[in-house]
Every structure is written in C-alpha cells, then in structure tokens.
Amino acid sequence: MEVRLIAYTPEPDKVCAAAAKLTHSKLAGEKLVEQMSEEEISRLLGNVMKMGHTSVIEHASFTFSISGISRACSHQLVRHRIASYSQQSQRYVKAGDFVFPPKIAENEEASKIFEEALQRCYETYEKLMDMGIPKEDARYIMPNATKTNIIVTMNARSLINFFSLRLEKDAQWEIRSLAKKMLEEVHRVAPAIFREVYEKYSGVKQSGEF
Numbered sequence: 001m002e003v004r005l006i007a008y009t010p011e012p013d014k015v016c017a018a019a020a021k022l023t024h025s026k027l028a029g030e031k032l033v034e035q036m037s038e039e040e041i042s043r044l045l046g047n048v049m050k051m052g053h054t055s056v057i058e059h060a061s062f063t064f065s066i067s068g069i070s071r072a073c074s075h076q077l078v079r080h081r082i083a084s085y086s087q088q089s090q091r092y093v094k095a096g097d098f099v100f101p102p103k104i105a106e107n108e109e110a111s112k113i114f115e116e117a118l119q120r121c122y123e124t125y126e127k128l129m130d131m132g133i134p135k136e137d138a139r140y141i142m143p144n145a146t147k148t149n150i151i152v153t154m155n156a157r158s159l160i161n162f163f164s165l166r167l168e169k170d171a172q173w174e175i176r177s178l179a180k181k182m183l184e185e186v187h188r189v190a191p192a193i194f195r196e197v198y199e200k201y202s203g204v205k206q207s208g209e210f
C-alpha cells in the first residue's frame with residue numbers, strides 16, 4: 001500500500017496550541033500564534049492531551065492519499081465516521097489488482113488455492129462484462145482482496161481515536177499497517193500533537209511482520 005499525506009493545516013501544532021491558550025487569555029488568536037515558542041507549544045499541547053481538553057486539536061486536519069489497500073481494509077476504515085472520504089468507484093473503474101495477505105503468501109498450498117479462486121473470480125467478472133453486464137453488477141463477484149484507492153481527511157482528534165483503536169494488537173494486520181503509515185506521516189508534521197500516541201505505538205511492526 002502507498003500512504004501519502006497530501007495536505008494538512010499549516011503549522012498544526014502551533015494552531016492547536018494557540019486554541020488551547022486562547023481559552024485562558026485576553027489576547028486574540030492571531031496575537032497568540034505570533035508569540036508562541038516551540039517550548040510553550042509543546043508544553044501546552046502536552047497539558048491539554050493529559051487533561052482531555054482534546055477539542056482544541058480538532059483545528060488541525062490531515063488529508064491522506066491511500067492506494068492499494070483491499071476492500072476489506074477500506075470497509076474497516078470508513079467505519080470511522082468523524083472523517084471525510086472519496087473512494088474509487090467500482091461502478092466506473094474496472095477492478096483488477098488484489099491484496100495477498102502475508103499469512104496466505106507464506107503458505108504454498110494456501111497461495112495456490114487463493115490464486116486459483118482470484119483467477120476464477122476475475123475471469124467471471126470479465127465474462128459478465130463481455131456479455132454486456134454493467135461493471136456495477138459484474139463487480140458483485142469480486143472478493144474482499146480487490147484493491148482500492150481512497151482519499152481521507154481526518155482532524156487530529158479523530159485520528160488519535162483511529163490510532164488508539166487500529167494500532168492495538170487485536171486490530172487486523174492490514175488496517176494496523178495502514179494506521180502505522182498514517183501515524184508516521186502526521187508525526188512528521190505535528191510532533192507535539194501526536195507525541196504521546198507515537199511514543200506508545202511507534203514500535204508497531206508493518207504488515208506481515210507480526
């Protein structure tokens with residue numbers, strides 16, 4: 001899978017720290033943004049995260065381009081309602097590529113069975129379309145392994161909820177791997193907002209390694 005952070009609120013740490021400071025200040029937000037040091041930003045965000053005053057981090061939002069995940073994974077992702085999504089349509093775009101789960105890939109016999117089933121599904125899909133059946137109906141034969149692309153926007157508060165659910169050991173391997181990549185992207189641009197969650201989960205291994 002490919003995960004790229006394609007857009008985000010400029011200076012996310014500073015904007016959210018200013019929002020936190022504004023609640024206890026006579027100054028307007030624009031003045032606070034001008035005055036804050038890195039040390040103050042880090043301290044303020046550390047405090048609000050500890051006390052649960054997390055609405056202030058809703059001011060930072062992050063947009064990801066995610067490509068090559070399975071429809072099984074995208075279905076889990078879109079259960080996170082506090083987000084915006086745009087997903088490649090199977091009504092208009094012909095399906096074709098598949099995700100191979102690592103546990104199947106490492107087992108020769110399982111790989112053979114899996115590949116044969118995918119081949120049969122794909123041949124049936126093509127045959128139905130050759131018969132004039134529209135893509136939107138032919139796609140019913142396609143498996144959860146079918147790859148998809150999606151653009152997702154989440155604010156930092158929703159992302160932290162997403163990370164805390166999907167980076168836990170009991171989360172499924174593919175969405176866990178996706179969450180790990182998303183966390184690495186946002187931690188790069190907003191280290192203070194995501195410090196705690198990054199310290200907790202940065203040791204999580206990528207897909208197929210656990």
Ligand SMILES: Cc1cc2nc3c(=O)[nH]c(=O)nc-3n(C[C@H](O)[C@H](O)[C@H](O)COP(=O)(O)OP(=O)(O)OC[C@H]3O[C@@H](n4cnc5c(N)ncnc54)[C@H](O)[C@@H]3O)c2cc1C
Pocket residue numbers: 079080081082083158161165166170171172
């Ligand atoms: C390990 C794991 C296994 C799972 N297994 C299943 C399963 O078998 N079947 C299944 O259906 N789902 C399953 N889920 C999905 C899970 O139930 C959630 O739908 C999903 O994780 C989205 O989480 P969320 O509601 O916190 O996120 P969001 O939808 O982004 O919501 C964020 C937060 O907003 C608040 N919120 C949002 N909407 C409401 C609302 N209507 N009422 C009150 N508060 C709200 C809640 O505080 C929520 O935590 C699983 C999730 C995990 C992590």
